[in-house]
Amino acid sequence: MSTHTVVRPKKLRGEIIAPGDKSVSHRAAMLNAIAHGTATVTNYAPGNDCAATVNILRMLGIDIERTPAKGQGGDTVIVHGRGSEALHEPDDILYAGGSGTTMRLMSGILAGRPFMSVLTGDETIRVRPMDRILKPLGQMGALVHGRAGGRLPPIVFSGGQIKGIEYSMPVASAQLKSCLVLAGLRATEPTVLHQPAESRDHTERMMRAMGGNIRTDGLTVTVVPGDLHAVDVPVPGDISSAAFWIVAGLIHPDAELLVRNVGINPTRAGVIDALRLMGADLRYDNERDVAGEPVADIIVKSSHLHGAHIGGDLVPLLIDEIPVLAIAAAMAEGRTEFTDVVELRVKETDRIAATVDWMTSAGVIVESTKDTMVVHGAGHIRGGEYKSYSDHRMAMSLAVAGLVSDTPVTVMNSEAAAKSYPGFWDDMERFGLLAG
Numbered sequence: 001m002s003t004h005t006v007v008r009p010k011k012l013r014g015e016i017i018a019p020g021d022k023s024v025s026h027r028a029a030m031l032n033a034i035a036h037g038t039a040t041v042t043n044y045a046p047g048n049d050c051a052a053t054v055n056i057l058r059m060l061g062i063d064i065e066r067t068p069a070k071g072q073g074g075d076t077v078i079v080h081g082r083g084s085e086a087l088h089e090p091d092d093i094l095y096a097g098g099s100g101t102t103m104r105l106m107s108g109i110l111a112g113r114p115f116m117s118v119l120t121g122d123e124t125i126r127v128r129p130m131d132r133i134l135k136p137l138g139q140m141g142a143l144v145h146g147r148a149g150g151r152l153p154p155i156v157f158s159g160g161q162i163k164g165i166e167y168s169m170p171v172a173s174a175q176l177k178s179c180l181v182l183a184g185l186r187a188t189e190p191t192v193l194h195q196p197a198e199s200r201d202h203t204e205r206m207m208r209a210m211g212g213n214i215r216t217d218g219l220t221v222t223v224v225p226g227d228l229h230a231v232d233v234p235v236p237g238d239i240s241s242a243a244f245w246i247v248a249g250l251i252h253p254d255a256e257l258l259v260r261n262v263g264i265n266p267t268r269a270g271v272i273d274a275l276r277l278m279g280a281d282l283r284y285d286n287e288r289d290v291a292g293e294p295v296a297d298i299i300v301k302s303s304h305l306h307g308a309h310i311g312g313d314l315v316p317l318l319i320d321e322i323p324v325l326a327i328a329a330a331m332a333e334g335r336t337e338f339t340d341v342v343e344l345r346v347k348e349t350d351r352i353a354a355t356v357d358w359m360t361s362a363g364v365i366v367e368s369t370k371d372t373m374v375v376h377g378a379g380h381i382r383g384g385e386y387k388s389y390s391d392h393r394m395a396m397s398l399a400v401a402g403l404v405s406d407t408p409v410t411v412m413n414s415e416a417a418a419k420s421y422p423g424f425w426d427d428m429e430r431f432g433l434l435a436g
């Protein structure tokens with residue numbers, strides 16, 4: 001178990017290059033693996049999650065070369081796609097590690113294959129709900145079974161014939177939507193999905209770039225079975241990782257940061273919308289389009305934030321950023337209410353309970369119910385030693401708290417940050433933000 005202690009600097013200045021976007025990286029590897037042709041994916045996200053996706057695809061017979069990055073920036077991955085029918089039966093259990101994206105999206109690829117496969121993950125994944133994907137996959141004709149009556153991993157796939165269905169999704173979830181879209185590519189007729197609210201659309205954008213027949217009409221997504229053709233993907237910076245620096249720059253009293261190469265897909269950039277609701281001084285620079293994804297540099301300055309209501313359709317667009325948004329709320333003036341956030345209960349840890357726990361210890365008044373969290377901002381966070389719950393987003397959020405706390409913050413199990421941002425503590429050290 002490692003620890004890092006973060007100290008409050010007098011000022012915060014500099015530039016950050018966010019690591020490659022995990023969501024785009026997963027999809028670039030998976031979609032190119034079932035496409036025809038060879039694709040080069042640059043700035044592929046570091047960390048164990050996206051490595052798990054590559055390892056599983058290799059076990060399914062896909063030839064993938066991965067070259068480690070030199071300095072800042074992600075790895076280069078070359079995927080030799082062989083078409084959607086070229087996968088073969090693995091000779092061992094497929095292991096997704098702690099990656100919910102790998103678990104759910106790979107389920108869409110494995111569903112209905114003419115072979116048996118078993119997909120599982122680590123202890124955090126084995127308690128996360130999978131019935132939301134297994135039920136519709138079963139309706140599509142996949143022979144698929146999960147532990148605990150179909151609710152939990154491991155998941156066993158044993159063939160079946162995929163047919164298109166019309167399905168009303170019970171939750172706005174990009175993982176559920178993408179799982180069913182990937183299964184629908186091999187169906188006997190179109191699949192029509194009705195979303196209750198908007199969710200990130202990386203899968204739809206990339207499939208269109210690869211020649212896929214997928215249409216979006218409001219909240220309805222229709223995928224027509226067909227082949228994909230490989231495309232090179234320069235992966236933009238991960239806005240979920242950039243969010244820690246963005247919040248740090250806003251809440252520190254003397255800060256100006258430039259965060260380069262950030263993906264600002266509107267179905268993903270809810271954290272920017274939320275911070276603007278709170279009065280954030282930030283702007284986009286050098287906006288451009290990269291392989292169908294909007295990208296920009298983000299300039300952030302110290303801001304006087306105020307409380308806001310963050311809920312409803314905005315929540316699926318920022319669900320991963322709520323732990324660090326809670327710190328912005330603690331440093332803001334007034335009351336910030338997060339509603340419709342029950343999904344936080346089933347992440348790597350129960351992030352509502354974890355946030356309430358550490359913030360209460362840090363002198364912040366915070367309340368919660370099953371699906372809400374209210375933070376009473378007072379511009380004050382008490383330093384101390386806090387658990388990360390071995391959750392990468394909690395570990396990095398605690399580090400951000402240390403940049404404005406009265407005394408240093410020591411983050412326990414700080415190595416958890418490597419799950420999505422292996423260079424996070426190196427970047428903190430480069431800015432001189434670590435004790436010792």
